[in-house]
Amino acid sequence: MRRMPENLALIVSRIKRRATVRSCLAVAGMIAGAPLCLHAALILGTLFWISIGRMLHFAYPWSYWFWGTALLTIPLLFRMEVRTNGDYLGEVARDLDHDQRTSSPSLHAAAVMPAAFLGAVAYHAAANPRAATAGFVELFITGPRWVLAGARHLRLVNKIPKVSLERTAGVVRTLLDHDRGLEPKDLLGDFESRDELQESLIWLAFYGWIGVSKSGDRVYIYSESRRFLTAQSSN
Structure with missing residues (x-):
């Protein structure tokens, strides 16, 4: 298996951690909410x-x-x-x-x-x-x-598609370099099809990493996500 670039590995780690944390919080909320x-x-x-x-x-x-x-x-x-x-x-x-x-x-x-x-x-x-x-x-x-x-x-979580975290992290890394976002076609990169790209975009949107313009023609990374990843990479 080829080794991922260091910054890409960091992004994979962060997006995977957020997914895990949110699932844990969901379970914790159900447990705490039941007696309430x-x-x-x-x-x-x-x-x-x-x-x-x-x-x-x-x-x-x-x-x-x-x-x-x-x-x-x-x-x-x-x-x-x-x-x-x-x-x-x-x-x-x-x-x-x-x-x-x-x-x-x-x-x-x-x-x-x-x-x-x-x-x-x-x-x-x-x-x-x-x-x-x-x-x-x-x-x-x-x-x-x-x-x-x-x-x-x-x-x-069970309904959203399963994605390649490495390719999904690649989308995040690309968007970090473009403040105004990109058209979806510009994010195809290593994806084999538009369907695979769409699945990764759905996954990232679900976990609060990216947003889509009102017209639906541009994808951008949220400012909070950008600050979080930039701060992590500088540490």
Whole structure:
């Protein structure tokens, strides 16, 4: 086997390490996220246990409330995370912005009359309870988010093509010499076909090394990737 040039060997090492690290982080996120999925059940189940016990002057075992709440909240949180595609707070903020535009008189009153501020807050909390509880839901949804993100990454890892790391590193090395990027045809180099080049570009894009122009006619290396590789090669 021929020996790779020193700088090419360094690039191979770095791109391989990033792939390994991201897979490890995905697994770690799933492991850490699994117990976090029980946060909502732990907090809400305990609140139900205390409040219902005080109202009825007797209480079922805490575990009943915990597991009962878990059976309800965990599927709902996963469904919510999938539906919002990881942007729950963003969706709530957009809804709140719409409500603010459509209810400007009450907001104006709160701004002009400080005494009306608390009333306005209470009014909007009642009118949009989703916004009022968004912070708690975002906390509860952390576990499902980590689990789904890790599972999604591992699923995509199995779908992206297997590539020659040496040839893929050659693409990175070529792009390092061109600040404005190159057309894909200029990156063919040692590749036997355009399909092989395309597979390497997909692999590099998946792991965050390169980007593609909006028109799709140029490929460039990200500035962060360039700084990272340049700093490593100078050490």
